[in-house]
Each structure stands twice: as C-alpha cells, then as structure tokens.
Amino acid sequence: MSVASPAHIIPRRSVVGEEGEWCKMFDPPTASPATCELVAPTNPVPAFVAATVPGATNTIPFTIRRGLMKTTRIDMWDGNRVDFFTFDDPDIASTNGGVWPAPTIRMVRGSIFHCQVAAGGPPPHTIHWHGQEPTPMNDGVGHCSMEIGSYTYQLQPNFIGSYFYHCHRNTMQHFEFGLYGFTIVEPPDAYAQQNPALPNYAGGYPRRTAANLINFPQFPGYVPGDPVHGVAGPGGLNGLPGQPALDPHAYTVPYDVEALWVLDDRDSVWAANMKNARATFPAHGLVQPGVDDQFFKGDFHDFNPDYFFVTGVPFPGPVGSTVPCASNVVVPAELNSGVVGMQVPVNALRNQTILIRVLCAAYVFIRVTFPVDVVVIAYDGRALGVPPFNQYNHAFLVPAGTPMDLSTARRFDVLMRSSSTVSSFASVQFRHNRNNALLFTGQIPINIA
Amino acid sequence: MERRDFLKYSAGSLAALVVGSEMPWLMESNAYAAFQTPTLNFTITDAMKEMVTHNPFNDARCYFWIYKSNTPNLLPECPGPTIFTTEGDIVTITLTNNLDEPHSLYIPGIFSSGPIAPLATKTFRFRALRAGTYLYYDNLNAPVNRVMGLHGCMIVMPRATHPGHKFTPYAAPSPAVQKLFDDFGTSAHFPGLSWEQGDPATDTPAFRQYVWLCHQASPILFAEVGNFTAGLDYPAAQFANLFNNDPYVDTFNTGIMNRKPHFFTISGQSGHFAHNNPFLCPNNRVGEPVIIRVLNAGLQAHSMHIHANHVFTTSINGVVQENPLWVDTMTLYPLDVWDWTVPYIRPPDIPNIRGIGKADTPLTSITNPGIPGSVPHPVWPPTEELNTFLPPVGTLSGGLTGIDISCQLSPMCYPMHDHSEHSQGAQGGNYNCGLISGINFTGDRNTAGGVTTFPNVPTVHGPDGTGPAAG
Numbered sequence: 001m002s003v004a005s006p007a008h009i010i011p012r013r014s015v016v017g018e019e020g021e022w023c024k025m026f027d028p029p030t031a032s033p034a035t036c037e038l039v040a041p042t043n044p045v046p047a048f049v050a051a052t053v054p055g056a057t058n059t060i061p062f063t064i065r066r067g068l069m070k071t072t073r074i075d076m077w078d079g080n081r082v083d084f085f086t087f088d089d090p091d092i093a094s095t096n097g098g099v100w101p102a103p104t105i106r107m108v109r110g111s112i113f114h115c116q117v118a119a120g121g122p123p124p125h126t127i128h129w130h131g132q133e134p135t136p137m138n139d140g141v142g143h144c145s146m147e148i149g150s151y152t153y154q155l156q157p158n159f160i161g162s163y164f165y166h167c168h169r170n171t172m173q174h175f176e177f178g179l180y181g182f183t184i185v186e187p188p189d190a191y192a193q194q195n196p197a198l199p200n201y202a203g204g205y206p207r208r209t210a211a212n213l214i215n216f217p218q219f220p221g222y223v224p225g226d227p228v229h230g231v232a233g234p235g236g237l238n239g240l241p242g243q244p245a246l247d248p249h250a251y252t253v254p255y256d257v258e259a260l261w262v263l264d265d266r267d268s269v270w271a272a273n274m275k276n277a278r279a280t281f282p283a284h285g286l287v288q289p290g291v292d293d294q295f296f297k298g299d300f301h302d303f304n305p306d307y308f309f310v311t312g313v314p315f316p317g318p319v320g321s322t323v324p325c326a327s328n329v330v331v332p333a334e335l336n337s338g339v340v341g342m343q344v345p346v347n348a349l350r351n352q353t354i355l356i357r358v359l360c361a362a363y364v365f366i367r368v369t370f371p372v373d374v375v376v377i378a379y380d381g382r383a384l385g386v387p388p389f390n391q392y393n394h395a396f397l398v399p400a401g402t403p404m405d406l407s408t409a410r411r412f413d414v415l416m417r418s419s420s421t422v423s424s425f426a427s428v429q430f431r432h433n434r435n436n437a438l439l440f441t442g443q444i445p446i447n448i449a
Numbered sequence: 450m451e452r453r454d455f456l457k458y459s460a461g462s463l464a465a466l467v468v469g470s471e472m473p474w475l476m477e478s479n480a481y482a483a484f485q486t487p488t489l490n491f492t493i494t495d496a497m498k499e500m501v502t503h504n505p506f507n508d509a510r511c512y513f514w515i516y517k518s519n520t521p522n523l524l525p526e527c528p529g530p531t532i533f534t535t536e537g538d539i540v541t542i543t544l545t546n547n548l549d550e551p552h553s554l555y556i557p558g559i560f561s562s563g564p565i566a567p568l569a570t571k572t573f574r575f576r577a578l579r580a581g582t583y584l585y586y587d588n589l590n591a592p593v594n595r596v597m598g599l600h601g602c603m604i605v606m607p608r609a610t611h612p613g614h615k616f617t618p619y620a621a622p623s624p625a626v627q628k629l630f631d632d633f634g635t636s637a638h639f640p641g642l643s644w645e646q647g648d649p650a651t652d653t654p655a656f657r658q659y660v661w662l663c664h665q666a667s668p669i670l671f672a673e674v675g676n677f678t679a680g681l682d683y684p685a686a687q688f689a690n691l692f693n694n695d696p697y698v699d700t701f702n703t704g705i706m707n708r709k710p711h712f713f714t715i716s717g718q719s720g721h722f723a724h725n726n727p728f729l730c731p732n733n734r735v736g737e738p739v740i741i742r743v744l745n746a747g748l749q750a751h752s753m754h755i756h757a758n759h760v761f762t763t764s765i766n767g768v769v770q771e772n773p774l775w776v777d778t779m780t781l782y783p784l785d786v787w788d789w790t791v792p793y794i795r796p797p798d799i800p801n802i803r804g805i806g807k808a809d810t811p812l813t814s815i816t817n818p819g820i821p822g823s824v825p826h827p828v829w830p831p832t833e834e835l836n837t838f839l840p841p842v843g844t845l846s847g848g849l850t851g852i853d854i855s856c857q858l859s860p861m862c863y864p865m866h867d868h869s870e871h872s873q874g875a876q877g878g879n880y881n882c883g884l885i886s887g888i889n890f891t892g893d894r895n896t897a898g899g900v901t902t903f904p905n906v907p908t909v910h911g912p913d914g915t916g917p918a919a920g
Binding site: 040 | 494495496497498499500501502503509512513515517524525526527547625626628629636637638672675676689693694697699707709710711713720721722724725748749750751752754756757758759761772773774775776777778779780782792794796797798799800801803804805806807812813814815816817818819820823826828829831832833834837839840841844846852853854855856858861862863864866868869870871872873874875879880881887
C-alpha cells in the first residue's frame with residue numbers, strides 16, 4: 001500500500017450531459033429580467049425616510065433601492081488601508097460613494113417589499129436576503145437563478161426578527177470585502193405613527209419585536225397571542241373574510257434601547273491579493289465545459305484574519321490582543337431606515353428594556369459573553385416559542401458570564417434589563433473555525449446608568 | 450431504479466447497505482442505491498481519488514484510506530458506505546486490514562473493534578442499541594486514521610412508534626420533537642404527509658432522509674502520511690498541527706499548496722456534484738418533510754446555511770433536543786453529528802393573503818408588461834418563474850460549436866452552503882468546487898385540485914461517465 005501504487009483509483013466524474021448546470025454554477029448568467037409573479041409593493045418605509053431624513057428621496061413608490069458595487073478604501077487602526085466593497089442607496093445622497101456596512105433595511109411584517117437593484121462597477125452581483133425565504137429569482141443566488149444587471153427583488157417579510165442582506169456573487173470574496181447590510185423585520189404597524197410628538201413614533205423608540213415571554217415577566221408591555229394560530233390568529237392581518245384581525249402586537253414586546261452588533265473580520269492578505277472584484281471570475285470552457293474552464297487558483301481557502309470590527313466600528317488592536325471599541329457610537333437615521341438612535345455599544349438607563357441583535361459576519365467564529373443576565377428571544381429571525389411554527393421551542397435565560405458561540409451568518413436576539421447600574425463590557429472572542437484557536441478578544445462597552 | 454443506476458451510484462456513501470431488518474421503504478426509494486445484505490464485509494484499504502476540478506491541467510488528486518464494501522462489491526469511495534440498520538438488530542461485520550499499520554472501526558456508544566493487525570481479518574457482532582445517526586470511523590492514532598478517510602455514516606432506525614404517536618428518528622424523542630413529528634401532515638400549519646408517510650402515486654418515499662457527511666482533504670499532508678515509514682504511525686499531533694496551522698503560502702496562479710486542506714466535500718462530492726445530485730440534495734414537494742443527517746469527519750468546523758426553509762435542529766450528538774431551535778444556519782464542529790428536520794413548507798416569504806408565512810391563499814399578481822403573456826394569477830405556484838429559462842434557450846457554451854447550456858428555473862433550486870466561505874474557494878472559487886449542496890422544491894401537495902409537480906423533476910439523474918475533469 002502506498003501513494004505510488006494505491007489499491008484503488010476513484011475516477012473523476014464528467015459533466016457530460018450536465019454542462020448547463022456546471023457552467024451556470026461557475027459563471028451564472030447575467031440578466032435583467034422582469035419580476036415574475038409581480039405584486040404591487042406596499043412597503044411604508046421609503047416614504048417615511050424621504051419625509052424625515054434631510055436630502056433623502058423616494059424615487060420609486062413603496063420601493064427602496066440599492067446600488068452595487070462601490071470600492072471604499074478604509075483606514076485601519078494601524079494606518080494600513082484596506083479596500084472594502086460597498087453598497088449605496090441612490091435615494092440617500094450621502095451614501096453615494098458606498099458605505100460599510102450597508103444601510104440597515106427595516107421592513108414591516110406582511111407588507112410587499114420591493115428593492116430595485118442596479119449592479120455597476122465590475123458586474124455581476126446579486127442580493128441574497130439571508131434568512132428570508134422567497135422564490136429562487138428573489139433569493140439572489142446566481143447559480144440557482146441569475147446574476148444582475150438590474151432587477152427588482154420581491155418578497156413579503158412574514159417573520160419579525162433579525163436578518164441581513166449580502167451579495168451572493170462569489171460570496172467568499174464579496175461578503176468578506178463588505179457587501180452586506182442588516183435587515184430588521186418589525187411589527188405590521190411599526191411605521192404607522194408618523195407624528196414625532198405622539199407615542200410609538202416610527203422614527204424612534206420604544207419599538208417592538210417578536211417574542212414569547214410567558215416565562216419572563218420582568219419585561220413589561222409583553223402582549224401574548226393565540227396559542228394555536230400565533231401572530232395573526234384564524235383571521236389576522238388582512239384577515240380572511242368574516243374573521244377578526246388579532247392585535248398586530250400579539251407575541252411582541254416593547255424595547256427602549258436597541259443595539260446592533262455585527263461582528264466581522266478582515267484578512268489583509270486576501271485584501272491585497274484579491275482586491276480585483278473579478279478575482280476568481282471564471283470563464284467556462286469554450287470547447288468542453290468542465291474541462292477547459294479557465295480561472296485563477298486563488299488563495300481563498302486559507303483565511304487568516306487580522307482586523308476585527310463590530311458594526312463597522314474597529315477593535316483597534318493586533319491579533320492576540322484584548323481591546324475595547326469606542327464607547328459611544330450611534331447609527332445615523334439615514335443609514336437606519338429613518339430610525340434615530342440605534343446604538344452599537346450600549347448606553348442605557350436602569351429599568352430600560354434593551355434589545356441586542358447579534359450577527360456573526362466574520363468568517364471565523366465568535367464567542368459572546370455578556371456581563372449581565374440576558375434572555376435569548378430569537379435565533380435566525382425566528383422568535384422562540386411563537387406559534388404555530390415555532391411552538392416547539394422557547395426563550396431561555398443565559399446567566400451573566402455564560403459564553404454563547406455563533407458561527408458565520410448565525411444570529412440571535414437577546415433582551416437585557418437591569419435595576420442596578422452596570423459599567424462593563426461584553427466580551428467577543430474571535431475563534432478560528434480551523435482549530436477553535438483564540439485569535440482576538442473585542443470588548444463592547446455596556447453602560448447602564 | 451434501473452440496474453445501471455445502481456451500479457453508477459454504488460460508490461461509497463452514495464450507496465446504502467441495509468443490514469438486519471428489511472426496509473422496503475428504502476429499497477423502493479429512488480433516492481438510494483440500496484442493497485440488503487445479511488452481514489457487513491469491509492476491507493480497510495487505500496485509494497487515489499481524482500478530486501473536483503475544472504481543468505485537467507490541475508493535478509487535483511488526493512490519497513485516502515477507505516472502508517470498501519466487498520459483499521456486495523461496491524465501488525471504492527471516501528467516505529465508506531452508509532449503513533442502515535434497525536434498533537435492536539444484531540449486526541455481523543467482517544473487517545480485513547490491507548494497510549501497513551493497525552486499524553479499527555469504532556461506533557461511539559455501540560461498537561469498538563480494537564486494533565486489527567495488518568493483513569488480519571476479524572469478524573465481530575454488535576447490537577444497534579439506540580436509534581439515531583452515527584459516525585463510524587477508525588479511532589486509532591486519532592485523528593489521523595479518521596481524517597485520512599476511514600469514516601462513514603451509520604443510521605439506526607427506530608423499530609416502532611410510541612403508542613398514539615407517529616414515528617420520529619429517535620427511540621426516546623423529547624416532547625417537543627415528538628409533537629413536531631406528530632404535527633407533520635396533521636396540523637393546519639404542516640399540511641401534507643407525515644415523515645413516516647410515503648405516497649406511491651406521487652413517487653414519494655416514506656421516511657425521507659439524506660446524509661451530508663462533511664470532510665476536508667489535504668493532498669500534500671495525506672500523501673506524507675501515505676509515504677510514511679511502513680508499519681509506523683504518523684505522529685498525530687504533528688498531523689493535526691500541519692492540517693490546521695501550516696503557514697500560509699501564496700498559491701495565486703502557482704499551483705503550490707501547503708499542508709492545509711484544499712478540498713471540502715459532502716459525502717465525497719463537491720460543488721455541482723453535491724448540489725445538483727438527487728442522492729445528496731433533497732428533491733421534494735411542499736408537504737413532504739425530510740431529515741438531513743449532518744456529520745463532520747474532519748478537523749475544521751463549518752457554518753451550514755440552508756435557504757428556502759428554516760430547519761429544526763432535532764438532535765445534536767445523540768441528544769434529542771428539549772428546545773429544538775428553528776434556524777437557517779448551524780455550526781458543525783469536528784466530530785459533530787446532528788439532524789436537521791426540514792419541514793418543507795412553502796418558502797414562507799412568498800406573498801400570501803395573511804402575511805404570516807402560512808401556506809394559505811397566495812396573493813394575486815398584477816400584469817407585468819415585461820413578461821410576454823403575463824396576466825393576473827395566484828403567485829403560487831409561481832408559474833411565470835417556473836417557465837423562465839436562465840440562461841435563455843439557445844445559449845451556447847462557447848462559439849457556434851458549443852452546446853446549449855440553458856436552464857429552466859424548475860424545480861425550484863436553493864443552495865445549502867458553508868457560510869465560512871473559505872471552503873467555497875477550492876480550485877479557484879465561486880461554489881463549484883466547494884462545500885455546498887441544496888434543497889429543491891419539486892411541487893406542492895396542497896395546491897387546489899391536488900398534488901402539483903413542477904417540470905423537470907429528477908427521478909434519478911447524475912453524471913454517468915468519468916472524464917479528465919471535473920468532479
């Protein structure tokens with residue numbers, strides 16, 4: 001037995017008869033198709049943004065827009081400059097050079113969401129609405145449908161919670177280089193109150209999110225719902241004829257403070273070697289697909305990050321260190337669907353309900369440890385314990401100091417509420433998925449006064 | 450299934466060996482090349498495997514140690530055959546070691562052969578104690594022998610249901626998991642079939658299930674192990690360190706590789722060959738829930754992301770979950786074994802009248818002047834999209850001599866991929882040589898007028914031949 005004379009040869013399979021699927025998976029077609037099964041959009045958010053954010057417009061009624069991609073060079077904490085790939089929002093002038101992370105998209109449950117996307121720069125691209133589940137053309141995976149061109153994505157957000165959107169073209173590069181933003185699905189009436197002087201104003205706090213808190217009475221204002229039918233009962237939103245609509249707040253809880261933690265990493269060697277967005281763009285075989293395809297070998301399966309971030313805010317320190325981020329960062333309304341005051345580090349008052357949305361956007365894994373008790377109310381945009389689909393699980397308490405692991409693209413939402421002051425940090429360890437080795441520890445300030 | 454398809458798919462983990470009690474539902478399923486066998490008879494041997502690539506100029510070969518089934522005589526593959534048996538059955542297994550150092554076969558909690566000397570043959574018996582998903586592997590000189598390719602998946606099916614309840618994959622399901630399986634096919638939110646229910650009229654097998662056995666392969670390091678002094682074990686700590694920590698080298702257009710893994714496989718396949726493959730990628734209708742058994746034989750973790758349906762994580766490392774999370778992404782650590790239960794609901798963010806994700810009345814579309822013949826119609830089933838070809842009909846692979854590579858958007862195609870995306874970069878990138886599979890939607894059991902089946906549903910298809918490239 002030896003490498004030179006093995007007992008068996010396992011031959012390579014041919015793509016003969018499947019050239020179409022093979023070619024499509026390497027090099028999906030670039031197209032600008034009309035939206036199939038078109039439904040009139042009803043998203044109330046873009047009009048609100050145009051009305052409240054200085055300089056913002058709403059070019060297409062009930063429709064938001066995204067452009068990709070831009071290239072944005074960002075200074076690292078040590079003076080190194082790293083290229084990022086970025087989205088813009090053509091309706092928000094200040095984003096025209098591209099911003100990272102991309103502007104947060106808020107949608108309301110049950111509305112018809114349209115996003116008109118134009119791909120410029122080095123095309124093609126897509127948008128995948130991670131965790132949201134429409135038809136394949138609207139799912140934004142090129143080899144299952146098409147890359148664009150231009151296109152109007154359509155979906156109906158039907159589960160309140162935390163998601164993100166990213167380019168699914170050559171994701172290993174385009175997502176790593178920053179082509180993503182966060183998505184929040186809110187209750188149906190989240191944008192109903194447009195008078196800032198009245199309670200439940202669409203542009204501020206408190207807001208509501210989905211949860212089943214039957215076992216956690218410490219969070220006031222929770223509204224239970226129908227234990228069989230869940231959020232909309234037998235009739236519900238736009239209900240079946242003759243049946244009553246349930247409270248749009250069924251299975252939701254109000255929160256006073258919202259923090260967004262998107263943990264990310266960058267590998268500066270990748271950034272230097274693959275700054276061309278066409279790196280790894282293949283050409284399928286002219287003579288025989290699957291045989292004479294041409295493209296780079298690339299470095300993309302050996303990932304070694306050396307810069308670390310939370311929601312675009314750097315942790316200024318080298319690999320191996322433990323470093324806090326800035327203590328007072330608020331996401332501007334123009335990058336947050338018109339909502340004023342979303343935080344990154346937490347700065348709250350005693351007896352406020354604090355919602356923290358956590359996404360691992362790093363290619364290595366993260367381990368988050370909170371300094372106070374939290375209640376996990378949702379994973380991956382699905383509120384725990386909310387019937388009918390999620391009646392099989394339940395929200396749970398995570399005591400202070402308990403590590404919680406997340407791998408790439410996973411999300412959870414936690415609620416925090418303290419009757420005493422807190423001046424501490426949440427710890428975020430970045431651990432390599434190769435061997436679970438600790439690479440870096442970021443600290444996110446939590447101050448409750 | 451035709452006999453020639455049996456042979457074509459009798460390689461390694463794409464074949465299923467049924468040992469002990471008969472499983473007619475499995476023998477009748479087109480999604481398996483299943484063989485009933487009274488005993489297991491494996492040789493521990495080696496193979497050179499031609500890995501996925503896009504270009505024969507790349508020397509995409511990797512040396513493996515493998516479990517090969519002798520009777521029935523299956524084609525060699527890494528991983529070894531998928532073993533199906535039934536809880537309580539006694540399994541007889543004969544192992545012959547044709548390699549130069551001691552090897553073993555180990556099934557956590559069920560069986561341990563202990564060392565089998567080179568050129569020795571030994572026969573054992575074990576009882577399949579407990580229903581569930583198992584990684585079988587060589588636990589000697591850990592992790593070297595396992596990672597070199599000596600691994601496979603064993604599935605132990607429960608023998609009976611609990612009175613008054615439907616089948617789950619488990620002997621002792623948690624109340625939550627039992628309720629989930631009881632609700633399939635019965636509750637208003639899971640209309641269609643139970644997991645245990647098939648339907649011969651629609652060619653739908655009962656107990657629908659798939660195996661995604663993940664692995665990472667390092668051609669340079671595996672060759673070093675194969676060339677190591679005969680009869681001596683390669684140092685295990687050195688192996689693990691080189692596999693994970695060998696210094697980065699710039700492989701850009703050079704063909705040079707370090708000793709980290711350079712291929713990432715699901716049940717031995719990558720890219721197109723794991724994605725567009727009905728033996729690995731479920732092809733089912735709305736209302737036909739399936740189990741996907743996910744395992745990691747390697748030394749690196751993955752972040753498995755599935756599109757189109759959130760999935761219930763019903764068992765993790767033998768523990769049926771008291772609180773089964775409904776997720777779109779799940780962490781797969783080395784040696785992890787967990788089960789995803791895919792409800793196969795209509796992709797819930799397709800517009801419907803109540804806006805709550807339930808498979809009830811679809812909204813009605815408006816005329817889209819950009820689509821010839823578009824008229825208002827229910828948005829589900831999505832007939833305009835299912836009838837779309839991208840690339841369009843007549844798209845040639847190259848010049849006037851190429852072949853038509855158009856693809857119809859039916860059945861509905863969705864990926865499952867490792868979101869730690871570096872695994873997608875093997876051989877140059879963009880999924881087609883990476884750790885990826887998917888789920889397809891082939892119809893809907895609950896449409897008005899009965900069961901709908903979309904065009905182009907595979908019964909069994911796949912690459913017939915071998916060639917200089919690609920998979």
